[in-house]
Amino acid sequence: METKGYAALEARKPLESFSFKRRDLRDTDVALDISFSGICHSDIHQAREEWGPAIFPMVPGHEIAGIVTQIGPKVTKFKVGDRIGVGVFIDSCRTCENCKKGNQQYCLKGMTGTYNEYERDGKTVALGGYSNKFVIDQDYAVHIPANLDLAGVAPLLCAGITLYSPLKNWGAGPGKKVGVMGLGGLGHMGVKFAAALGAEVTVFSHSSAKEVDAKRMGAKHFVVTSTPGSLEPLAESFDLILNTVSAELDINEYLKLLKTDGTLVVIGLPGKPYAVEAGSLLRLRRSLAGSMIGGIPQMQEMLDFCGEHNILSDVEVINADYINKAYDRTVASDVKYRFVIDASSF
Numbered sequence: 001m002e003t004k005g006y007a008a009l010e011a012r013k014p015l016e017s018f019s020f021k022r023r024d025l026r027d028t029d030v031a032l033d034i035s036f037s038g039i040c041h042s043d044i045h046q047a048r049e050e051w052g053p054a055i056f057p058m059v060p061g062h063e064i065a066g067i068v069t070q071i072g073p074k075v076t077k078f079k080v081g082d083r084i085g086v087g088v089f090i091d092s093c094r095t096c097e098n099c100k101k102g103n104q105q106y107c108l109k110g111m112t113g114t115y116n117e118y119e120r121d122g123k124t125v126a127l128g129g130y131s132n133k134f135v136i137d138q139d140y141a142v143h144i145p146a147n148l149d150l151a152g153v154a155p156l157l158c159a160g161i162t163l164y165s166p167l168k169n170w171g172a173g174p175g176k177k178v179g180v181m182g183l184g185g186l187g188h189m190g191v192k193f194a195a196a197l198g199a200e201v202t203v204f205s206h207s208s209a210k211e212v213d214a215k216r217m218g219a220k221h222f223v224v225t226s227t228p229g230s231l232e233p234l235a236e237s238f239d240l241i242l243n244t245v246s247a248e249l250d251i252n253e254y255l256k257l258l259k260t261d262g263t264l265v266v267i268g269l270p271g272k273p274y275a276v277e278a279g280s281l282l283r284l285r286r287s288l289a290g291s292m293i294g295g296i297p298q299m300q301e302m303l304d305f306c307g308e309h310n311i312l313s314d315v316e317v318i319n320a321d322y323i324n325k326a327y328d329r330t331v332a333s334d335v336k337y338r339f340v341i342d343a344s345s346f
């Protein structure tokens with residue numbers, strides 16, 4: 001299947017127009033026309049090799065929303081014309097304990113990422129969502145509720161599920177104080193979900209201009225972290241803090257904000273290790289945890305929740321020729337709050 005997209009041909013080079021072929025449909029595959037594809041900060045980290053050596057040419061993109069155009073002979077989950085979403089992985093071993101529980105993102109043999117990975121045959125390079133067509137096994141795609149705008153849905157496939165999963169896992173809800181560090185693509189979805197679940201939400205941001213937006217999304221409090229002394233009055237007051245910041249920071253300052261038995265969940269992946277002071281964990285029996293996207297059943301649950309509560313990502317829709325500019329603006333925290341590529345522009 002002839003496909004048009006955008007690729008990084010090598011690390012730290014601007015992305016450019018790139019044509020390639022997708023595979024013919026296997027028995028349980030579905031083909032889709034991509035409508036919109038989100039730009040996640042993880043795309044930038046990988047295209048720029050900030051997480052170590054990567055596979056080039058790289059077609060990034062793992063926030064994919066589109067319409068089914070063809071189905072393989074054994075497909076039962078989708079029909080032509082369905083609205084379909086694809087996220088951060090396209091396959092996994094299907095047999096390990098975690099896959100069987102629907103936690104494919106924690107596959108014990110390693111999930112297969114949507115791009116910058118070899119598929120399970122060990123030789124085919126996976127090419128991602130900055131493209132106009134896609135082919136995927138039905139088990140690794142989800143249904144998009146009919147009432148949701150596809151541009152605002154695309155970021156839910158990574159940013160959305162990545163925040164929904166820890167909020168559910170650590171029981172965010174009424175009576176719980178939740179902090180969200182960084183109001184970017186991930187963070188803004190965290191605010192919307194935590195508020196919809198009934199928690200009291202505080203945003204920690206280094207961008208003072210984002211306060212009005214944070215409150216509109218459901219935050220009760222907004223803390224400008226670049227103001228000296230802004231964190232001290234909040235010591236020992238949070239049940240859960242989600243760190244979505246893509247840059248390095250002093251994690252101890254935030255651990256101290258947790259109540260007894262509170263948890264700080266690491267979600268951002270800056271590429272350099274955090275330095276954790278033992279004292280900030282031992283005191284008040286605090287936990288430092290991590291969380292990575294979510295499995296297929298939880299992705300479907302999250303999208304259904306968005307359908308019921310009318311939750312979408314705030315997006316800036318762009319054409320393909322703006323991708324490189326969008327990367328620079330994302331790194332500068334200058335996006336409200338996710339760039340989404342209109343796939344008809346490839």
Ligand code: NAP
Binds near residue numbers: 041043181267293
């Ligand atoms: P993003 O849209 O760029 O948002 C990151 C936010 O971090 C920015 O909006 C900014 O928020 C804050 N920030 C950026 N630079 C900063 C600095 N120098 N100092 C302090 N704060 C800074 O990125 P994203 O797409 O949400 O992704 C966030 C991170 O999560 C990335 O590292 C990404 O790779 C990772 N990620 C992890 C998972 C997972 O499964 N765990 C999934 C997807 C992405 P303010 O302006 O509000 O301060």
Ligand code: ZN
Binds near residue numbers: 040041043159
């Ligand atoms: Zn992502």
Ligand code: ZN
Binds near residue numbers: 094097098099100109
């Ligand atoms: Zn597995």
